[in-house]
Amino acid sequence: VLVVHNETSTGVTSNIAEIREAMDRAGHDALLIVDAISSLASIPFRFDDWRVDVCLSGSQKGLMLPPGLGILCVGPRAIAASESAKAARHYFDWRPVLKENALGFYPYTPATLMLAGLRDALRLLIEDEGLEAVFGRHRRLAQGVRAGVAAWGLTTVSRDADCHSQTLTAVELPDSISGQDVVDRARALYGLSLGVGLGEPQINSFRIGHLGALNELEVLATLGGVEMTLHGLGLQVELGSGLAACERTFLDARATDGALDALDSVRARVGASKAAS
């Protein structure tokens, strides 16, 4: 069973835990292979709890690195299957990699620069910010994006709120303008990189990525670029409407998550400094 955890052409996230349960209920011993390329390190992914057999990911999404590293996590059942498999393979043969990795080596020349970057990225995610905070930030930013889209009177390709991706939002467009128009104009006028709808049958849509090293103000910048682009293409979106809705979401989220403690701490320090001087 091959599942895409977070589908980047539609902005839909699959519930891997439920798929695992369904497989268990069916009593089938199929391997569970998950593409976690645009989900890993941005939304919860539980390789062990969900008994995933193979997880595929990459460096250029939630891990905040340049593209260039494919990452493969394999569990014992997958390794056993690979050992008894009959398919001819060389590049895709896990055995020399597993053997050398165990000794701290690679059988071939590894992408050393990316590995050094990966070490730093993991430190940033796990030690500096903390994975729960990283996941919370992605949820908050995604809510802001969706609030903006709704304020423009547009709908997301993802219809079910439980399945909305927290890392990418695909937005449906009316027939009057095409996703390609939006992408081209945003890039040409504002240096903003959006994506066109992918796959077949292709929905007339464009896609907004919002994952990795990203904060509230960068989301506002992105929505501002989209808003001006849609307006410039003749769509009846009220200027500022998407941004205001996004801001409202951010203000509500901040009011409840204790982030103001940091502010108090700054004030205390400045107060002490002033008293001292």
Add this chain to the structure above:
Amino acid sequence: VLVVHNETSTGVTSNIAEIREAMDRAGHDALLIVDAISSLASIPFRFDDWRVDVCLSGSQKGLMLPPGLGILCVGPRAIAASESAKAARHYFDWRPVLKENALGFYPYTPATLMLAGLRDALRLLIEDEGLEAVFGRHRRLAQGVRAGVAAWGLTTVSRDADCHSQTLTAVELPDSISGQDVVDRARALYGLSLGVGLGEPQINSFRIGHLGALNELEVLATLGGVEMTLHGLGLQVELGSGLAACERTFLDARATDGALDALDSVRARVGASKAAS
């Protein structure tokens, strides 16, 4: 006569050409010394035309480098004055610098990393973007910032439109909140770096910098952070109002400056690609 070209505590730009004319009319032979730290490479500065004798600048503003390099341009009258001056000096003595620079050297160890960066910055400004385009971009971004400020019902410290700085805007605040509150909250909640009002008598204000490597979307991000900060501090600013006003300014500016040519060029290329494939 020592003039600050662009005053960063108030966001007011002085007209150096008129000051030169006034000096000429007065028939006084004073040297004209201009602090161009926050103006150089962001708004027009004409050392030769304005017969400036000494220009002081730095690396960390319009030249888009980290802080660390003071830049001094001196004309023949200033050099002559320094040669006959009686003041004791060593660090501030221009003579060994002028002598060694002429041979391609420095008399002391120069900040080589900054010099290498300066070469790249000058290439970006002069060859890649072009100084006129750089100046136009700074004007456009500054208009967007001021439009946002006006939409919030606030006024700039600079009252005279002819003197508005294109690189920094100081915004007056009502008595209910202080500039320090704005700066602290923006930094703590949004990672946004603003400045407090400077100087004496201190106006209750905060300052928004908008110079160097900056584009429309980054200005929207900045205004969004300010808007949420002011709203969070209880000021009656309508969410989205400042952003909408800024967007409108950008859309008007773009409509008239031919930037859509780039878009047409992208379309032509994509069209050709599709036809070929």
Add this chain to the structure above:
Amino acid sequence: VLVVHNETSTGVTSNIAEIREAMDRAGHDALLIVDAISSLASIPFRFDDWRVDVCLSGSQKGLMLPPGLGILCVGPRAIAASESAKAARHYFDWRPVLKENALGFYPYTPATLMLAGLRDALRLLIEDEGLEAVFGRHRRLAQGVRAGVAAWGLTTVSRDADCHSQTLTAVELPDSISGQDVVDRARALYGLSLGVGLGEPQINSFRIGHLGALNELEVLATLGGVEMTLHGLGLQVELGSGLAACERTFLDARATDGALDALDSVRARVGASKAAS
């Protein structure tokens, strides 16, 4: 016919032109596939002249980049063969790559950082130093390494002077010490990265790489580290002997290649400066 252009386990370079001629004489229409990983951009490689059908290379050798980019050059006969081939393939399918590359795109996410680096590396190799000078430098440095090895009384694994690699030298060892000893000690004591002999039947040897961004003094550093390592392991090598032989080679090479012109130019400038000051 699959040929390794420069064999890194033995330091032997194959003559691709002669292999091409042999294939022509035989009248066989086999494809000629060349592994140029450790030869490209260090020694002459002529894809068109030698009618190579497929060339495989990488970023981390003569192209002076970190590892992380495999480079494939394919000619029309290879493309034709791939189109009619029956083997199942997806990752190794050239067709989507060729199609998208023609439009300036990639079908999948490319390693953008490496591509940016590749552009700079090609500029350094082709415009700044010039390929002929790059090849000459590799020949000169390799001669220095081999002179040092000979002075120690050791022999290279490569026996035929016409086949000596200009990018890597494998050195045979007496039974008293192992290649692994040399590699371990050089790394532990001098931070020097050498290689052990590779392949089967494994010759007791170690390997010295000398390609890419490398100059005379770095070769002397490398030979110094090897010399101290061999001496420390009890081998009867006279200290300084390998370095002296290498220096002699470099002095002879410099005396005949006009490099002193640069020196004259420096002198002329300094002389002019002194006269002026």
Add this chain to the structure above:
Amino acid sequence: VLVVHNETSTGVTSNIAEIREAMDRAGHDALLIVDAISSLASIPFRFDDWRVDVCLSGSQKGLMLPPGLGILCVGPRAIAASESAKAARHYFDWRPVLKENALGFYPYTPATLMLAGLRDALRLLIEDEGLEAVFGRHRRLAQGVRAGVAAWGLTTVSRDADCHSQTLTAVELPDSISGQDVVDRARALYGLSLGVGLGEPQINSFRIGHLGALNELEVLATLGGVEMTLHGLGLQVELGSGLAACERTFLDARATDGALDALDSVRARVGASKAAS
């Protein structure tokens, strides 16, 4: 009393502790000001123990950073003196710096990039390598350089072994060639940066720097470049002689300082790996 701790024009190190003692014996209350630019972080410097009042240093020597940061350490007596001093000053006024530093700020725009680098450099020096090891490495490398110079039959400008600088060696030259010739040729032919003799009366000499991020093999590379340069200028230096003497020094030093433990550790790990595989 102004003392240069490590004199870079002659390669002579002064004994600050003895100067302090002499000042104490004289019962004079002069301030002790030490220029530690080319000594700090390379040889022991004890601000508190030696009761130094002002220490001047820079970023570009033992601290292994690019040039661009002047570093000033001032003790309580110097601060008291500065407060009662009558000299007019602004740029050189310590008071605003001391006041703001105490609050974690700078009164002016600091060179942020250098400060970030300084934090990393201090971590490398203090935590990773350890200051005692850093000092030991500088002594060892300096001994190697001096051994090479002696093997060429040349003498150092510094005559007294107790005063030899561990970070820079100035080498006297016979009349037949000038220091400028050596510097020019080394740069033009080998990309090696040496220095000419400085100061008055100028001794015919050239200077070899050996401090900061430097290891044994880089010293051999440097001596190799000097050796080829001197030989090329017609000086009767035997090729390899300086390098052999330097290698001998390094081999002796290593034999006694326990560095082979690292090698044993590598061997143990490799052995365990082999046993496991």
